[in-house]
Amino acid sequence: MDNGPTQEARPAPAIAAPSAGAARGPASVADLAEGLLDAVVNISTSQSVDVAGRGVPPLEAPEGSPLQDFFDDLLQDRDGLGNRRVQSLGSGFVVDPSGVVVTNNHVIADADTITVNFADGTQLDAELIGTDPKTDLAVLKVEPEEPLVSVKFGDSEALRIGDWVMAIGNPFGLGGSVSIGIVSARGRNINAGPYDNFIQTDAAINRGNSGGPLFDLNGDVVGINTAIISPSGGSIGIGFSVPSNLAVNVIDQLREFGETRRGWLGIRLQAVTDDIAEGLGIGEARGAVVMGIVEGGPSDNGLLKVGDVIVSFDGAAVESSRDLPRIVAETPVGKAVAVEVLRKTATDKPAERTSVEVTLGRLEDGEKLMAESDDAAPTSDPEAAETGDTDAGPVETLGMTLTEIDPTLREQYALAEDAKGVVITAVAPSSNAAEKGIEAGTLIREVAQEEVATAREVADKIAKLKDEGRRNALLLLAASNGDLRFVVVPIE
Structure with missing residues (x-):
């Protein structure tokens, strides 16, 4: 049988065989190690721990027994009864001949004293310059009599x-x-x-x-x-x-x-899955989708919007939501940066690439701002006046029972006074919505990136998506605390 034209077989590309030396690895690293060993140090720490009140009852002998002296000696040390000295060891290295030493934060955490031990037997007390628990780094300073052997950072x-x-x-x-x-x-x-x-x-x-x-x-x-x-x-x-x-x-x-000063964009993010990418009309899954703007933060200027997918930051490609926080944190505070986003402006059109400029704030200040915002979050007000068509009864769609916000539901689910959207009051256990982790008390803010205010509106938009042959519904959900997330629910 004729299977059509055939192509001439081409030889496979040649792959160079590794040399014998390369196969074994470097013949020796002795010369390299010899020049570096003196810059690597041992870090020893000491901490006084009060063992009293840790669930261990005091050792008591019968009155007049000579064993009581033995028990007292057992627990007594130079810091007094019930205290023990806990020691630990780690490593570090000298990055400046004047005595700057780098190590891990967890090596020196909670230490009362820090000692740097050098290869020649020298021991020097160290001062803690600063720590960063987020990257588990710490910087120490010792005062040597002569310049120290140091090493430099590579790429x-x-x-x-x-x-x-x-x-x-x-x-x-x-x-x-x-x-x-x-x-x-x-x-x-x-x-x-x-x-x-x-x-x-x-x-x-x-x-x-x-x-x-x-x-x-x-x-x-x-x-x-x-x-x-x-x-x-x-x-x-x-x-x-x-x-x-x-x-x-x-x-x-x-x-x-003596502290970190990281860049801060002032947004909340969500990972872009294949389903969300399809729902947002951005093609392949990439970037980080904006799920919230921190009030009073650097991005609270109306330029970035919920649903924007950030694909580039200050010229660096953003492959995933895990990459963006690190890239932003490494950018100087106060720098005006270009943020490129994919934004969908119409449901029947693909997302368009646009660029906005944001001047970065400081992450450490932002963390305080967000903590204060959480503390000052509005509480539910059962007597608050409501707007909208609250006479409409519950509506069921995609295994969810939906209704409009009313004072009773606001109190029941601890919804904020300014909460918007449609309340999910029940989720069928075996439904697609349940499989996506949707729970009662969640608010639906958007369907297919269009705002909704009534339960009937949600049902109608989902029905329209089904008529258009769409297999999934992209929902923007809000938790009772205001946190947003996109969820893609299959339409049956």
Whole structure:
């Protein structure tokens, strides 16, 4: 049988075989390690812990028993009865010959005293310059008699998966120890903080390595060893390092100000799924969708709108909602930046690309503003006057029972006085809405990016979508606290 014209077979592209040396890895890192070991330090901390009141009853012997003296000696130390000195060990490295040392925040957290131990046996008390729990970084200062051996930061963005790296640290308190491996992955999110972008490596990292440097084979610091995944506490070849490009900005701010000063856009975000991308008419899933504007924040100027999908920030592409907070945080406070968004202006037209300019605020000030806003949130007022067609009865659609806001529902679901939309009063357990996590007390604000005010309006718009052959309904939902999210519910 003739299957049509055939194409001439082409040879597969040649793949260069690795050299014998490359297959084994570097022949030796002895010279490299020798020049770096003196810049890597051990960090020891001490903390006084009051063990009284921790559920352990005091040790008491019968009256007159000589055992009472023994019990008292058992609990007594230099800080008094019931106190114990807790010590811990970690790693760090010198980044300035004058005595600036970088380590992890969790290594020195809650410490009463911090001591930096050098390879030659020198011990120096350290002053804490600043910490950043969000990236788990801390900067210390010691006062050496002579300039210290220091190391410099390299470009973590230049790392490729498979590149050789070397870790130096203080595993299990054994002192300076060197291990080597490769970059196993980049951009790892292990839910350690809001700016997770870890380098994963199989170079052995164990307890006590925290805060130590990860070097490339040029001897530059490309990461700060922070965490491991291990059922035993020992290395199983899954270690994580804070990338140098993320760390340098934080360290510079801690050295200059003693605190971080991150950029802040003043918006709430949601990830763009394939369903949401289809509902918003933006094609492939990318970017971060704006779900709220913080009142009084940098974006509270009417330029950004709920439903906008941010795809570029200050010239940097935004691939996902996880990328944007990190990019914004690394941008200087007060900088006017161009924010490119995809915005849908009509239901029957694809989203259009547009650009707005926002002058960034400071994240730390924004966190205070949002906390104050939450504390001052309006409470429900059962006697508040209502507007709209409240005589219309409940409507059922997509497994949801809907009705307009009235004083009773406002009180029942603790809805804000200025809450808008249609109240979901019940959700059928086996419905598509239930599978999407929609619950009673939630408000529907928009259907297919069109505002709704009555239950009948919701049902009519969903019916229209079904008549148009649409398979899903894009709903903008509001929780009782005002938080917004997009949900795509299949239309049956």
